[in-house]
Amino acid sequence: MSDARNAIFAKIKAADAKRGNASPAAAKARLETPPPQLVPAMGKPAAADALDLFIAKAIELGCTVADCPSFDDVPAKVTAYLNEQDSPLQVMLPMDEDLSSLNWLQAGLTVSAETSRQALDGNTSVTRAIAGVAETGAVAVTSGAKYPVSLGLLPDRHIFVLKVDEITGGYEDVWRLARNAKDNQGVARAVNLIGGPSRTGDIEATLVMGAHGPRTVHIVLIGPTS
């Protein structure tokens, strides 16, 4: 134990004695069984409303959303989007069977699984998400072999592939998924909620897109959307 740690804890203990409200057992129990907190209606939409709410919020955050009938149609949807953006028909993919098994070549796309910084910089990435959050319109991802975090940060265009049934209500649903995804070192190294293109308001409080990360975020939404 470091001297600094002991000194800090001694001061905390002294304040506890003075104030007299500390309850270590209750605090530990709270960590074991987190008590539910107030969740606003927006964070627990009815199943029928979640999809519409997610799409509306995602668009509000500056994302674009495309309907896609099935996984097999994802490459064609990506090609259509890149053509619309006037961008090269090349995509960077994670080592994710869901995605790598698709027929990208047929859709006219060049595919790369390289994850070096130079390779990612300025390109287009396509990744899977763990959830779409209806409350905010953000998409949730967790780090791992299937999602290198830099794939969502270095490319200019980030395309999420999300299934309609992966749309959840609010933060609580993401935590539930993140807690379940525990490995032997606890939850994933990174749990990111991404709400559209990187942006800044630092110059004259004017919103400008494309600050450091992706300039565009596109969501390919698989499944019946109406």
Add this chain to the structure above:
Amino acid sequence: MHVTSKDFDEKARAAIADDQLQMGLFVFGKIFPLMRDAKAAELPEFEGLRDSARDIKTNVLENLGTYLDAFEARAEEAGGRIHWARTAEEANSIVERLCEEVGAKDIIKSKSMVTEELELNDHLIDKGYSVVETDLGEYIIQLRNEKPFHIVGPALHLNAGQVSDTFYEAHKKHGRTEKVEDKVKLVEEARIVLRERFKNADVGITGANFLVAETGQIVLVTNEGNADLTATLPKRHIVVTGIEKIVPTLDDLSVFLRILARSATGQDTSNYVSLYSGPRRARDADGPEQFDIVLVDNGRTDMLGTPVEEMLRCIRCGACLNSCPVFSTVGGQTYGSVYSGPMGAVWTPALASVSSAAKLPNASSFCGKCEEVCPVRIPLPSMMRHWREKEFEAHLTPSGQRWGLGMWAWLGKHPSLYRAATNLAGIGLRLISKGRSGKRLATWLPFIGQGWTQSRDLAVPQEPTFLSQYKEGRRR
């Protein structure tokens, strides 16, 4: 923390005379509070969430040791290392040692008020490291060698022309020869320059908006995503944060995420909300090889169990600054501290000393707007009053003010003299006053009254006085 709050009066005068700053402040002081109110109104549960947030933080402060202990255990299980720092010096030397361990040269940093408080950049730069801030606002003020204007928007006092000049000078060495003035192009230029720094840095330093005791995760909230690049690309990620940033569980965290961006910038959510724990795992395709957390006290435990303890609930949203009539008249740099506005008026005396920062709690009209908007319901005016009392007890109040207050108190204890003195003052005022639009106004006063009439007129009390009317039994 170097504090130059003693110069508040002179700096405030200069700020009021600065037309360009005043124009920026006018827009700022109007827009941000409106955006906050609009977003709060869209969420019917907003007031309830504020109550929950206050209660969670109260519980945290009452059980700080238990939660820090649990956080440490979980963070270490995830492969992170925890370091404890009592003071700024200790924190800075821990970070320096961690950089040295990996033979670092280039460091990238994400905005963190704690590191501003520690003056960590200066320390590392003195030791020969290159340190680059990556939050755009923070990057701009770093290039200009300034202190942050605002805890959320460090460069909001500057206009695009000033940023353009700054970039033009600073980016020559990166081969940028064209002077750009358009805001979109300015952001693009910073992106190009900073992108190279991100890709080549050895160490990334971030703060933390929250620490989750349940899981050992640190939480970073940004709109730019710069904190995520800082946490992901370099081989070592160092988190420097205050011990008060802890929340017990992920469910508790949700409450804060729902009020933070709404209070700060009037957004439903910040663009990037990220939770990190430990270094890259065996199956991870990227991420830092080492993950270190420096937990900083630097005066925080001194606030525990005192009348300013509740200040430790602060989540640094800046809502109190945005709504403060004083802040939006003089701007953040006038405060002479990295923490400005109402929250700074309570933090700065606690972290530095009452003697060095007494002017800050005094620069409040006690209008109460800060408390009205604070998402964790910190009673800011009463804490500022606490510091005023401390200042008076420590005999730090200027002698003129002490003498004046002493006279007033003495007169107050002698009602007949008090009445005589106020009658006399009334007569005097009427003698030197002028009638204007139905009111009598004194435009010039002698002695200490000069200070008042230099910038405004004093309304002269009407006759007859309240007490004489009361005596005659006159009622309306």
